[in-house]
Amino acid sequence: MKKYFKQVVFSLTLAIVGISFSPMMVSAVDWNATYNTANGGINVGIGSNGSMSGGWQTSNPYGLPSGSILGILSNLLFWLLAIFAIMGVIGFVLSGIWYLLSAGEEGMADKGKAGMKWSIVGIIVGLSGFIIMQAVSALLSGGSKTF
Numbered sequence: 001m002k003k004y005f006k007q008v009v010f011s012l013t014l015a016i017v018g019i020s021f022s023p024m025m026v027s028a029v030d031w032n033a034t035y036n037t038a039n040g041g042i043n044v045g046i047g048s049n050g051s052m053s054g055g056w057q058t059s060n061p062y063g064l065p066s067g068s069i070l071g072i073l074s075n076l077l078f079w080l081l082a083i084f085a086i087m088g089v090i091g092f093v094l095s096g097i098w099y100l101l102s103a104g105e106e107g108m109a110d111k112g113k114a115g116m117k118w119s120i121v122g123i124i125v126g127l128s129g130f131i132i133m134q135a136v137s138a139l140l141s142g143g144s145k146t147f
Contacts, residue, residue: 006101013097017090077133084126091119 067075092115099112 002103009097009101077130081126081130085123088119088123088126091122092116095119 095112095115097112098115099109102108102112
């Protein structure tokens with residue numbers, strides 16, 4: 001009975017996570033892309049009429065962004081940090097579920113505790129790496145004495 005209950009809870013959790021990240025949840029976004037005939041650029045803004053500040057503008061006819069390599073790499077690192085944080089939170093939640101579903105079984109409870117500990121350690125290491133990168137960037141660029 002316990003094994004069946006664990007399988008049902010795991011299946012429901014997996015289904016909820018799968019539905020949360022489905023493409024239909026993302027399709028409700030209004031990208032509001034327009035083509036600028038004056039300079040051949042494409043204006044993209046997220047939200048109703050580009051209301052959010054997260055848009056970009058391309059000024060070349062190829063549709064490519066005109067950002068610097070440093071900007072592209074920093075955006076890539078921010079995306080990787082976000083993915084890393086999401087994976088850490090998911091690992092922590094799954095470890096908590098293992099711990100709650102252990103029902104007194106020592107091996108599974110220890111596995112849940114160890115998973116929680118190592119997901120916290122992983123998040124701390126990832127965030128400290130980000131903080132060190134920001135500190136080195138601020139010190140080498142000479143822009144600010146504070147981080």
